[in-house]
Amino acid sequence: MRAIKLLPMVFLFSLLWTLCCSAQGVSYQQLLQADHEPQNWYMYGGDYQSWRFSRLKSINRQNVASLRPVWIYQRPQPGDMIEDSPVVVNGVMYIVEPPSTVTALDARTGLELWSWTPVVPKDVKCGGCYRTNRGVAVLGDMVYVGTIDDHLVALDAKSGAVRWNVHIADNDEGYGITSAPMAIDGKIIVGPGGGEDGTRGFLDAYDAKTGNRLWRLWTVPLPGEPGSETWGGAQIMGGNAWNHGSYDPELNLIYWGTGNPTPDFNGDARKGDNLYTCSLLAVDPDTGKMRWYFQYSPHDTHDWDGTEVPVLFNATVNGEPRKLLAVADRDGFYYVIDRGTGVFVTGAPYIHQTYAKGLDSQGHLILLPNTDPGFQPTFIYPSNNGGVDWTSPAYDPLSKLFIVSVREMGAFYAKSKLPDAPLKVGTMLVMAGHGNSYLSGDDAYGAIRALDVTTGRSVWQFRMQAPSWVAPLATAGGLVFAADDEGDFFALNSDTGKPLWHFRMGGSSVTADTRSSPITYAVDGKQYLEIASGDAFIVFGL
Amino acid sequence: MMMVRLSSVWVICFIFAAFALIDNPPAAFSDGRQQPQATSTTPQGVEAGRDLYVANCSGCHGADAAGGVAGEGPNIQRLPTSLGDEAVSAIIKNGVAGTGMPAFSQLTDAQRATIIAFIRTLVQPSSQAVKGNPAIGRNIYEENRCADCHIIDGKGGDLGPDLTNIGSTVQPDILREALLNPGGDLPRSGAIRDRGKWKEYAVFRAVTKAGRNVEGIRIRETTFSIVLEDAQGNFLVFAKSDLRTLDQISGKSFMPSYRGNLSAGQLDDLVAYLAGLGGKQ
Numbered sequence: 142m143r144a145i146k147l148l149p150m151v152f153l154f155s156l157l158w159t160l161c162c163s164a165q166g167v168s169y170q171q172l173l174q175a176d177h178e179p180q181n182w183y184m185y186g187g188d189y190q191s192w193r194f195s196r197l198k199s200i201n202r203q204n205v206a207s208l209r210p211v212w213i214y215q216r217p218q219p220g221d222m223i224e225d226s227p228v229v230v231n232g233v234m235y236i237v238e239p240p241s242t243v244t245a246l247d248a249r250t251g252l253e254l255w256s257w258t259p260v261v262p263k264d265v266k267c268g269g270c271y272r273t274n275r276g277v278a279v280l281g282d283m284v285y286v287g288t289i290d291d292h293l294v295a296l297d298a299k300s301g302a303v304r305w306n307v308h309i310a311d312n313d314e315g316y317g318i319t320s321a322p323m324a325i326d327g328k329i330i331v332g333p334g335g336g337e338d339g340t341r342g343f344l345d346a347y348d349a350k351t352g353n354r355l356w357r358l359w360t361v362p363l364p365g366e367p368g369s370e371t372w373g374g375a376q377i378m379g380g381n382a383w384n385h386g387s388y389d390p391e392l393n394l395i396y397w398g399t400g401n402p403t404p405d406f407n408g409d410a411r412k413g414d415n416l417y418t419c420s421l422l423a424v425d426p427d428t429g430k431m432r433w434y435f436q437y438s439p440h441d442t443h444d445w446d447g448t449e450v451p452v453l454f455n456a457t458v459n460g461e462p463r464k465l466l467a468v469a470d471r472d473g474f475y476y477v478i479d480r481g482t483g484v485f486v487t488g489a490p491y492i493h494q495t496y497a498k499g500l501d502s503q504g505h506l507i508l509l510p511n512t513d514p515g516f517q518p519t520f521i522y523p524s525n526n527g528g529v530d531w532t533s534p535a536y537d538p539l540s541k542l543f544i545v546s547v548r549e550m551g552a553f554y555a556k557s558k559l560p561d562a563p564l565k566v567g568t569m570l571v572m573a574g575h576g577n578s579y580l581s582g583d584d585a586y587g588a589i590r591a592l593d594v595t596t597g598r599s600v601w602q603f604r605m606q607a608p609s610w611v612a613p614l615a616t617a618g619g620l621v622f623a624a625d626d627e628g629d630f631f632a633l634n635s636d637t638g639k640p641l642w643h644f645r646m647g648g649s650s651v652t653a654d655t656r657s658s659p660i661t662y663a664v665d666g667k668q669y670l671e672i673a674s675g676d677a678f679i680v681f682g683l
Numbered sequence: 684m685m686m687v688r689l690s691s692v693w694v695i696c697f698i699f700a701a702f703a704l705i706d707n708p709p710a711a712f713s714d715g716r717q718q719p720q721a722t723s724t725t726p727q728g729v730e731a732g733r734d735l736y737v738a739n740c741s742g743c744h745g746a747d748a749a750g751g752v753a754g755e756g757p758n759i760q761r762l763p764t765s766l767g768d769e770a771v772s773a774i775i776k777n778g779v780a781g782t783g784m785p786a787f788s789q790l791t792d793a794q795r796a797t798i799i800a801f802i803r804t805l806v807q808p809s810s811q812a813v814k815g816n817p818a819i820g821r822n823i824y825e826e827n828r829c830a831d832c833h834i835i836d837g838k839g840g841d842l843g844p845d846l847t848n849i850g851s852t853v854q855p856d857i858l859r860e861a862l863l864n865p866g867g868d869l870p871r872s873g874a875i876r877d878r879g880k881w882k883e884y885a886v887f888r889a890v891t892k893a894g895r896n897v898e899g900i901r902i903r904e905t906t907f908s909i910v911l912e913d914a915q916g917n918f919l920v921f922a923k924s925d926l927r928t929l930d931q932i933s934g935k936s937f938m939p940s941y942r943g944n945l946s947a948g949q950l951d952d953l954v955a956y957l958a959g960l961g962g963k964q
Contacts, residue, residue: 516734518746553746557738583882583931606906627905640924643907 166282180663182229185321189388190453193535201618211682212251221272223673226658237274241288255301267317268338276321287318305352332382336400339566342380356429373412379403380418384448398448407556414439419447433483444525445471450533471527475597489597492528514554524552537615542591548608550585601638610656648675732797820956848961855958866936886935
C-alpha cells in the first residue's frame with residue numbers, strides 16, 4: 142500500500158525533474174564532456190570525436206540475447222527514406238522525419254511531446270540526395286535542424302516553437318540540407334548538399350542565439366581565386382560539405398569533408414586536382430578560415446565524395462604521442478592523418494579496390510591506368526557508393542578498433558560528352574555519365590569490419606548478405622550494434638565480431654528501407670537502443 | 684527427395700533455362716563480358732544515343748537499361764520492342780505522371796530516336812529463325828508435362844517461371860539454349876533495391892547441424908536466414924546458425940537438360956510453340 146501511494150509522487154518528481162532539466166538546457170560544457178553523461182546522446186556522432194561509442198554497459202554480452210522492442214513510433218506521413226540519428230537529452234528524444242519534420246518523443250514510452258513541420262515545396266530539389274535528414278543538434282534550450290529547402294531553424298526544445306529561421310541557400314539551384322548541424326560554443330555549423338546539380342559547396346557558421354551568419358567557407362574557389370588553377374578553366378562546381386564533421390576543442394579545429402567535383406563522371410574539362418573537392422578540411426571555427434586540407438581523391442571522376450566522418454583519436458606512433466584522425470574514405474582507402482597539421486601518417490585500402498596501386502608516402506593515390514570512366518563503360522571496384530558512403534564509423538576506445546560498415550561492390554562507370562553550352566546549375570544533367578550499374582547481387586556483399594585504428598589492418602569482420610546503409614554503434618558492454626540491408630538489427634561481440642543477437646525489423650530493401658544510425662541512451666538508469674527501419678523508429682531494451 | 688517427381692522436374696527444365704538469359708542481354712560493355720550487337724541504325728546515331736542515354740537515363744535505369752539498382756527506374760531494354768518507338772519517344776518527351784519518370788522535353792525528336800536506337804542495341808536480335816511447328820510443339824509441351832511446373836494462361840504449376848508471355852520476352856535461340864543447358868546461366872533480377880541482380884532459381888544445398896541434407900531453389904536470403912523451395916514446392920526456412928554448410932550448386936537447375944531427350948525436330952517444334960506465347964518479337 143505504501144509503495145502504491147508513493148508512485149504518483151515518484152512520477153511527479155520525475156516529471157518535474159525532466160521539465161527542470163529541459164528548461165536549463167544543454168550547456169557547451171556538457172557537449173564537451175558528452176562521454177560523462179552516457180544517458181544522453183547529445184549529438185550526431187555521440188561526441189565531438191565522432192566515436193559513436195557509449196559507456197553504457199547494462200546491456201552487454203551476457204544479456205543482449207534478451208533484448209526486445211520496448212516501443213515503436215510510426216511516422217504519420219509517408220516520405221523518403223528515414224536516415225535519422227536521434228539526439229536524446231534528459232529523457233526526451235528528438236528525431237527528424239523526412240524531409241524535415243522534427244518530433245520530440247518521451248524516450249521511455251515513445252509518446253509524442255511536440256512536432257514541427259516546415260512548409261516544403263513539393264518540387265523541392267536536392268541534387269544527388271534523397272529528401273531526407275540525418276538529425277538535429279542541441280545547445281542551450283534550442284534544437285537545430287537544417288531543412289531540405291535550405292533553412293536552418295532553431296526550435297524551442299520544450300515546445301517546438303520556432304525561435305529563429307534563416308534561409309541559407311537557394312533550393313532552385315539544387316542546394317538541400319540533409320545532414321545534422323553541429324553545435325559548438327555559441328555556433329551552429331552546417332553545410333548543404335547539391336553537388337550533382339552543379340552548386341558550389343560551402344560550410345557555414347551561425348550564431349546559436351540569433352541565427353546571424355558568422356562566416357561562410359566556400360569549399361571551391363571562384364575563377365581567379367587560389368585553387369582555381371586546378372580546374373583547367375572549367376566551370377567550378379561541387380565540393381559540397383553535405384555530411385557531418387568532427388571537432389577538436391583543444392586545437393580549436395573543425396574537420397569536415399567535401400564532396401565530388403561536378404560533373405561527376407566526365408573530368409575532361411576540369412583538368413587538375415579540382416581543389417578543394419573530395420577533401421578533408423580543417424577549419425578554425427572562430428574565423429571560418431581553412432587551416433589545412435587533405436585531398437583524398439584529386440580530380441575525382443567516380444563520385445567518391447570525401448565526406449566520410451573522421452574519427453579523432455590519440456595514439457603513439459614510432460614512440461611519439463600523436464593527435465590523429467582516421468577516415469575510411471569513400472575511395473576505399475583508410476587514412477590516418479595528424480589532425481594538427483594535416484600530414485599523412487599511414488593508410489591502406491580497407492575494401493577490395495581495382496583502381497590504385499596504393500598510397501605513396503604523402504598519402505596520394507597511385508592510380509592504375511585506364512580506370513577513369515570512358516565513353517565505353519569501365520568496370521572497377523568500388524562502386525560509386527564507395528567503400529562506405531554517408532554512414533559514420535564507430536570507434537571503440539576499449540579495443541582501439543575502428544568499426545565501419547563496408548560495401549564490397551564494383552560498378553561500371555561511363556561518361557558522356559560534355560555539352561558545348563555552359564552547364565546549367567540546378568539540373569542533374571551535369572552528372573554527364575553514371576557509375577550506377579553495379580555488379581552486385583550474388584557478386585557483392587557488405588560487412589561490419591573492425592580495423593586496427595592506427596594501421597587500418599582488418600581485425601575481424603561480420604559478413605552481411607548485402608552492403609548496408611546503417612552506421613555501427615559500439616558500447617562499453619562489449620558490443621557492436623548495426624543492421625543489414627534486409628532489416629535485421631543485430632549485436633556483435635566487439636572482440637570477435639561474432640553475432641550474439643538479432644531482431645528482424647522488417648524494413649528491408651525489398652519493402653521499406655533500413656537506413657539510419659542506431660544510438661543508445663538511458664532513462665532512470667535503464668539503457669535503451671534506438672534504430673529506424675521502414676516507417677518506424679524502434680526502441681529496444683531488456 | 685529430389686527424385687520423387689523427377690518426371691515433372693525433367694519437364695520443367697527448359698523454362699528455367701529459358702529464363703536464364705532474360706535479364707542477361709548483351710550490352711555495349713568493353714571488357715569482354717558482353718558484346719555489342721549490330722543494329723540497323725547508323726553507328727553514329729547509336730553512338731550519339733548512347734551518350735544521351737548515359738547522360739539522361741542511366742542514372743535511374745542503369746548503364747545497360749536493365750533497371751536502377753536503387754529501384755529508381757525499371758528495366759527498359761525491351762520497351763521499344765513491346766511498345767514501339769513512337770510510344771517510347773512520347774514517354775521520354777512527356778514523362779509518366781505519378782511516377783519518378785520526368786519529362787525530357789529538352790531533347791529533340793532526333794535525339795530521342797537515337798536514344799531508342801541505342802536501347803534497341805541492348806537486346807540481342809534473334810539469330811535463329813523459328814522453323815518448327817508450334818502445334819506439334821504444344822503437344823510436346825503437354826506430353827512432357829511441362830505444365831506440372833509452369834503456368835501458361837493461368838494453368839499449371841508454379842515451381843518454375845510463368846510462360847504466358849515467354850515468347851515476347853525471350854528470343855527463340857535463347858529458349859533453345861535454355862532447353863539444352865538449364866542452369867548454365869541463371870537469370871538475374873534487378874528488382875531488389877541495392878541488392879542488384881540476384882540469381883533467380885539458383886539451387887542451394889543446405890546441411891543442418893542435425894544432419895538434414897536438402898536442396899532447393901533460393902527464394903529469399905538474408906544475413907541470418909535462407910528460404911529454399913524444394914522440388915515438391917515446400918518452403919524450407921533455415922536460420923544460418925543452424926546450418927553446417929550452405930552452398931550454391933553451380934550450374935544446377937531443377938530442370939534436367941533436354942539434350943538427347945528430344946530430337947532436333949522436336950526441339951524446333953517446342954521452341955516454335957514457346958516463341959509464339961505472348962506474341963513474337
